[in-house]
Amino acid sequence: MDFAWSEEQLAFRHAVVEFAEKELNDRLVERDAQYEFSREAWNKAAEFGIIGLPFPEEYGGQGADYLTTMLAMEALGYGCRDNGLIFSMNAHLWSGALPIYRFGTEEQKRKYLPGLIDGRLISVQGMTEPGTGSDAYALTTTAVEDGDHYVLNGAKTFITNAPVADVFVVFTTVDRSKGWLGITAFIVDADTPGLTVGKNFHKMGIRTSPMSELIFEDCRVPKENMLAKRGSGMMIFNHSIEHERGAILAHTIGTMERQLEEALTYARQRKQFGQSIGKFQAVSHRLVDMKVRLEAGRLLLYRLGWMWDQGKGKAIDASMVKLFLSEAWVQSSIDTMWVHGGYGYMVETELERDVRDAFSSRIYSGTNDIQKNVIASQLKL
Numbered sequence: 001m002d003f004a005w006s007e008e009q010l011a012f013r014h015a016v017v018e019f020a021e022k023e024l025n026d027r028l029v030e031r032d033a034q035y036e037f038s039r040e041a042w043n044k045a046a047e048f049g050i051i052g053l054p055f056p057e058e059y060g061g062q063g064a065d066y067l068t069t070m071l072a073m074e075a076l077g078y079g080c081r082d083n084g085l086i087f088s089m090n091a092h093l094w095s096g097a098l099p100i101y102r103f104g105t106e107e108q109k110r111k112y113l114p115g116l117i118d119g120r121l122i123s124v125q126g127m128t129e130p131g132t133g134s135d136a137y138a139l140t141t142t143a144v145e146d147g148d149h150y151v152l153n154g155a156k157t158f159i160t161n162a163p164v165a166d167v168f169v170v171f172t173t174v175d176r177s178k179g180w181l182g183i184t185a186f187i188v189d190a191d192t193p194g195l196t197v198g199k200n201f202h203k204m205g206i207r208t209s210p211m212s213e214l215i216f217e218d219c220r221v222p223k224e225n226m227l228a229k230r231g232s233g234m235m236i237f238n239h240s241i242e243h244e245r246g247a248i249l250a251h252t253i254g255t256m257e258r259q260l261e262e263a264l265t266y267a268r269q270r271k272q273f274g275q276s277i278g279k280f281q282a283v284s285h286r287l288v289d290m291k292v293r294l295e296a297g298r299l300l301l302y303r304l305g306w307m308w309d310q311g312k313g314k315a316i317d318a319s320m321v322k323l324f325l326s327e328a329w330v331q332s333s334i335d336t337m338w339v340h341g342g343y344g345y346m347v348e349t350e351l352e353r354d355v356r357d358a359f360s361s362r363i364y365s366g367t368n369d370i371q372k373n374v375i376a377s378q379l380k381l
């Protein structure tokens with residue numbers, strides 16, 4: 001494995017950091033308090049090319065490989081403090097646009113991908129239901145064939161981006177007696193009659209990323225909007241969730257690097273008992289733990305990007321990345337706040353927000369208990 005970056009990749013990383021620092025952090029404390037998503041920042045990121053990174057140029061993307069995409073996301077995490085915006089972009093990219101690109105017909109790709117890449121369209125996946133979260137394949141939203149359409153009935157919840165989304169990849173069952181073999185995915189436009197998008201949920205963190213429920217009441221979806229074949233929903237979900245788990249936290253490498261730099265600066269400057277607090281072993285050890293977690297997480301992530309680029313990588317590899325980076329991000333955020341003492345606890349220092357934001361990563365894309373189950377299942381216990 002070789003993780004030596006080319007001059008071009010490093011220049012791109014630098015450009016993403018500069019762009020993100022300048023363009024994406026506007027009014028963040030206020031927007032976080034008001035649960036406000038920034039469409040303006042979304043459009044700027046799309047225009048810069050971040051949203052279309054891994055997609056081919058023929059649809060308007062950048063055609064970047066996975067490692068380069070991860071490096072750009074890392075740079076985004078370093079420069080952009082708006083974790084909600086980054087989360088919304090990742091949900092759109094890996095759970096909305098990717099399945100359409102990977103499993104869509106040429107017609108579906110031509111219809112949706114250019115808009116999903118250039119920022120005009122926002123997408124996401126609708127899997128979770130009020131009664132089925134971790135046990136996702138027990139879903140109950142039905143799709144019944146009726147002439148040229150399928151009629152959808154049911155409810156989805158905790159759907160990221162839903163209040164601002166234009167396109168949903170929705171998982172249904174066409175035959176509950178068949179279990180996971182009945183699961184079928186559809187591309188559903190947000191303005192389809194019979195689909196109601198709920199109000200923005202109030203969350204502990206990543207508040208600038210909107211979320212709501214979706215209600216389907218005799219919602220007629222044209223047959224041509226089925227994604228791949230009847231009964232292939234589980235294959236589609238497995239593919240996108242694996243990519244989501246592996247890539248959705250790439251930005252935390254940049255975030256944790258910034259957190260470490262800020263904690264180090266403060267530990268050098270802040271004096272108590274006549275010396276810098278960094279001279280106290282308790283504080284220095286906390287900073288050491290932050291450094292080791294960052295570098296271990298970086299290698300685990302790059303290793304997966306390299307594997308994907310070689311056409312390798314299994315579910316266990318993506319689950320390990322998701323598990324490690326989410327726990328590392330939570331702890332790094334707590335440690336940064338902790339090093340800053342009372343100042344870290346104040347909203348204006350923008351450190352407590354990271355703690356609130358980071359915690360969500362233990363839950364989405366499958367809780368960390370579920371990641372451990374995936375990893376355990378490969379250990380031949």
Ligand SMILES: Cc1cc2nc3c(=O)[nH]c(=O)nc-3n(C[C@H](O)[C@H](O)[C@H](O)COP(=O)(O)OP(=O)(O)OC[C@H]3O[C@@H](n4cnc5c(N)ncnc54)[C@H](O)[C@@H]3O)c2cc1C
Nearest residue numbers: 125126127128133134158159160360363364365366367369
């Ligand atoms: C910020 C955020 C964004 C989200 N975005 C989306 C989205 O865009 N689309 C979407 O479809 N969903 C989304 N979700 C939903 C998310 O996928 C679910 O919340 C998650 O899968 C857990 O499901 P649940 O909340 O129903 O918890 P449950 O499955 O009820 O789990 C409750 C607790 O039991 C534990 N548990 C459950 N089963 C097991 C088991 N077999 N072994 C060990 N422990 C277990 C869990 O780890 C957890 O601690 C989002 C959630 C969050 C928090």
